[in-house]
Amino acid sequence: MTAVTQPAFESVGSPLAQFVSDGWIATRRNLIKIKRVPEILVFTILQPIMFVLLFSQVYAGAMNVPDYVNFLMAGIFAQTVIFGSTFSGAAMAQDLKDGIIDRFRTLPMSPAAVLIGRTNGDLVINSISMLIMMGTGWVVGWRVTTSFWGFLGGVGVLLLFSYSFSWVMALLGMSVRSPEVINNASFMILFPLTFISNAFVPIHNTNPEFPEPTAWTLQNPIVTVIIGIVVMLVIFVPLAVRKFASVSSR
Amino acid sequence: MTAQRAAEPDAVEVSGLMINRGRHRVLTDLSFTLPSGRITGLLGPSGSGKTTLMRAIVGAQRIGGGSVVVLGRAAGHPSLRRRVGYMTQDPSVYPDLTVEANVRYFGAMAGAGRRDAQAAVDAVGLSDLRRRKARDLSGGQFSRVSLACALVARPVLLVLDEPTVGLDPVLRVDLWNRFAALAAEGTTLIISSHVMEEAGRCDSLLLLREGRLLAQLTPQELRRRGATDDLELAFLRLIQAQNAGVAS
Numbered sequence: 001m002t003a004v005t006q007p008a009f010e011s012v013g014s015p016l017a018q019f020v021s022d023g024w025i026a027t028r029r030n031l032i033k034i035k036r037v038p039e040i041l042v043f044t045i046l047q048p049i050m051f052v053l054l055f056s057q058v059y060a061g062a063m064n065v066p067d068y069v070n071f072l073m074a075g076i077f078a079q080t081v082i083f084g085s086t087f088s089g090a091a092m093a094q095d096l097k098d099g100i101i102d103r104f105r106t107l108p109m110s111p112a113a114v115l116i117g118r119t120n121g122d123l124v125i126n127s128i129s130m131l132i133m134m135g136t137g138w139v140v141g142w143r144v145t146t147s148f149w150g151f152l153g154g155v156g157v158l159l160l161f162s163y164s165f166s167w168v169m170a171l172l173g174m175s176v177r178s179p180e181v182i183n184n185a186s187f188m189i190l191f192p193l194t195f196i197s198n199a200f201v202p203i204h205n206t207n208p209e210f211p212e213p214t215a216w217t218l219q220n221p222i223v224t225v226i227i228g229i230v231v232m233l234v235i236f237v238p239l240a241v242r243k244f245a246s247v248s249s250r
Numbered sequence: 251m252t253a254q255r256a257a258e259p260d261a262v263e264v265s266g267l268m269i270n271r272g273r274h275r276v277l278t279d280l281s282f283t284l285p286s287g288r289i290t291g292l293l294g295p296s297g298s299g300k301t302t303l304m305r306a307i308v309g310a311q312r313i314g315g316g317s318v319v320v321l322g323r324a325a326g327h328p329s330l331r332r333r334v335g336y337m338t339q340d341p342s343v344y345p346d347l348t349v350e351a352n353v354r355y356f357g358a359m360a361g362a363g364r365r366d367a368q369a370a371v372d373a374v375g376l377s378d379l380r381r382r383k384a385r386d387l388s389g390g391q392f393s394r395v396s397l398a399c400a401l402v403a404r405p406v407l408l409v410l411d412e413p414t415v416g417l418d419p420v421l422r423v424d425l426w427n428r429f430a431a432l433a434a435e436g437t438t439l440i441i442s443s444h445v446m447e448e449a450g451r452c453d454s455l456l457l458l459r460e461g462r463l464l465a466q467l468t469p470q471e472l473r474r475r476g477a478t479d480d481l482e483l484a485f486l487r488l489i490q491a492q493n494a495g496v497a498s
Contacts, residue, residue: 025358029344036346036383099338102310103399108331109359248310 019110026117030091031124040087044125048080048133055200056140065202073142075199077133081162082190084126088118088166089173089182096177101247111245112237119166126162130155157225164232171240174247259322261286261407261438262307266316269302269461276302277461280316284440284454289433291452292442293485298458300442301339304409307440308336321407332360335405339412341396345385349376352384353398360403370402373428375421390416397425407438414448426451446482459489 034041055076060068095101095114104114134142144151173182194200198218217224260283267280277299284290292300305311306318309326318325321333343352354367371380374394379387384395397413414422426448429439433453441452449455450469457464457472465472465488469481476484 022359025355029347029355032351033344033346099340099342100344102305102308102338103336103342103356104359105310105326106308106331106334106336107356107359107403108328108361113359248305248312 015110019112022110022113023116023120026113027120028117030117030121034121034125040125041128044084044129045132047083048076048129049136051076051080052133052136052140059200063201069137069141070143070145071202072200073133073137075194075197076137077130077158078161079190079194079199080129080133081126081158082165082194083186084129085122085162085165086169086182086186086190087125088122089169089176089186090179091118091121092170092173093177093179093182096174096247097179101174101244105245112241115167115170115240115244118170119163122166123159123163126159130158157222157229160229161225164229164236167236167240168232171236171243174240174243259286260284261321262440263319264307264316267303267306267313267318268315269299269306269311270314271302275314275461277306280463282456282463282466284438286438287433287436288453289429289439289441289451291449291455292440292458293444293446293449293455294458294464296444297460299461300458301411303458304336304411304440304442308334308409310336332403333406335400335403335408337397337400337408337410337413341393343384343392343395343399346383348381348383349387349395349398350380352395353402356399357402362403366402366404367398370398373401374398375424390418390421393417394421405437408432408440410439410441412442412444414443414445422448446485449481449485457485457488464488464492 052073055072056069060072065071092101092115095104101114146154169182169186172186173179176182176185262284264283265281267277268275269277280303292303294300302311306313307320307325309318309320309324309330320327320330323330344355347355350367350371353370354364357363357367357370368380371377374397376391376394376398379391384392387395393413393416397410400408400410414425417425429441430451433439441448443449449472452469454466454468455472456466465475467475472481472484472488473479476487478484478487
C-alpha cells in the first residue's frame with residue numbers, strides 16, 4: 001500500500017504566475033456571473049438611463065444653468081460608476097455568508113485573487129453602463145466638447161475612480177457581512193453625498209448668498225480625483241487583502 | 251498492515267483546544283490524535299461543536315487556547331492548503347455556475363485541471379448533470395457539487411462537514427464506499443454526521459457533547475460499552491452513564 005502523503009498538485013510556478021493565473025480565473029467567474037444573472041445587467045443599464053432622463057427632462061428647466069445637459073452628464077457618470085462599485089461589497093458579503101470564503105482559505109491560491117476578480121467584474125459592469133449612459137446622453141443633447149484624447153482620458157479617470165472605490169466596498173462587504181446591509185448602507189451614504197456635491201447642481205446655485213467657492217479641489221478637479229484614486233488604492237487594497245485572509249464566516 | 255500504518259505520523263494532533271465564541275465556550279479542553287489513512291467519524295448532537303472543531307482543523311477558526319497540528323504543521327499553515335480539502339456545512343458553491351464549472355473553478359485554484367474536475371464530478375455521481383446549473387439542482391445534488399469541489403484537488407486530508415445530509419440511502423452507501431476507497435489509498439478522512447448508523451462505517455469515532463470530548467473509540471467499542479448493537483442507543487447510554495457519574 002502506498003500512502004498518499006504528498007500533494008497531488010504542485011505549485012504552478014512563481015508566486016507572480018500563480019497570482020496572475022488565480023486572478024484571471026476569478027475574473028472569468030465574475031464575467032460568467034454577469035451573463036448568468038442578467039438582472040444585474042438590466043438594472044445596470046436601466047438605472048443610468050433613468051437618471052439621465054429624469055434630470056435632463058424634469059429638472060433642466062428649473063436649474064437655470066446654461067447647457068444643463070452637459071453639466072449634468074459628468075455628475076451622472078460619476079454617480080453611476082460609484083453605485084456600480086457597490087456590487088463588490090454585496091458579492092463579498094454573500095461569499096462570506098455562503099461559506100465560500102472559508103473554502104477559499106483552505107485552497108493554495110493567492111489571497112488577492114478573489115478580490116481582483118470581483119473588482120474586475122465591477123470594472124466590466126461599469127464600462128458597459130458608461131457606454132449606455134453616453135448613448136442616452138447623446139440622445140438628450142450631450143456632446144463631447146474636448147479632443148478625442150481628452151474624452152478618453154476622462155473615461156479612463158472615471159473607470160479608475162470606480163475601480164479603486166470597488167476595493168473600499170469589498171472591504172466594507174467583508175466587514176458588515178450582510179449583502180442586504182451593504183446595499184442599504186451604501187445607498188444611505190452615496191445618495192446624499194451626490195446631492196450635497198456639485199454633481200447635479202452647481203454649488204453657488206444651491207444658495208445664492210454662498211460665495212463662489214474657490215477651494216483648490218474645485219479648481220484642480222482632475223488632480224484631486226487622481227489623488228483620491230491613489231489614496232484609495234494604497235490604503236484599501238492591502239486592507240482588503242488582509243481582511244480576506246483573516247475574515248471568517250462565524 | 252497495521253504495523254505499517256502505526257509507523258506513519260498522526261494526521262491530526264489536537265491538545266488542550268479551547269474555542270470561545272463571544273462569551274460562550276464552544277469547545278472545552280479537547281485533546282486527541284487521529285491516525286493517517288483512516289476514517290474518523292465526528293458525532294454528536296447539533297450544537298456540540300462538530301463544525302467548530304472541523305473549522306479549527308482546516309485553519310478557518312480562531313482558537314482560544316491549545317494547539318491543532320495537521321500533517322506536522324500548525325493548522326492553517328499555507329503549505330497545508332495543497333494537502334487539505336474542506337467541505338463546509340452550507341454548500342459553498344456558486345448557484346449560477348454549472349456543476350462542472352464550479353468544480354473546475356475551485357480545482358483551478360488548487361492547480362487541478364479539467365480531467366480532475368470530471369473525475370470529481372463522476373465520483374459524486376453527478377456525471378449526467380455536469381452541464382446543469384447548480385441552482386437548478388435538488389438539495390442533495392447541490393451538496394454533492396460542494397463535495398466534488400473538496401475532492402477535486404485530491405487532498406491528503408479530507409474534512410467533510412455532514413456530506414451525506416439530504417441524500418437517499420442508495421447514494422449514501424455509494425458515498426461511504428467512495429470514502430472507504432479513498433481511505434484505502436491512504437487519504438485521511440474526518441467526517442461529521444448526526445446519523446449514528448453512519449458511525450458504523452468509520453474506523454474510529456470522536457463523540458462530542460456540549461463542546462467536550464465524550465469518548466474516542468471504535469464502533470465495536472461503542473457497541474460493547476453501550477451493551478447494544480444499536481449505535482444510537484449506545485451513544486445515549488454513554489451520555490446517561492456520564493451524567494450519572496457527574497451527578498453522584
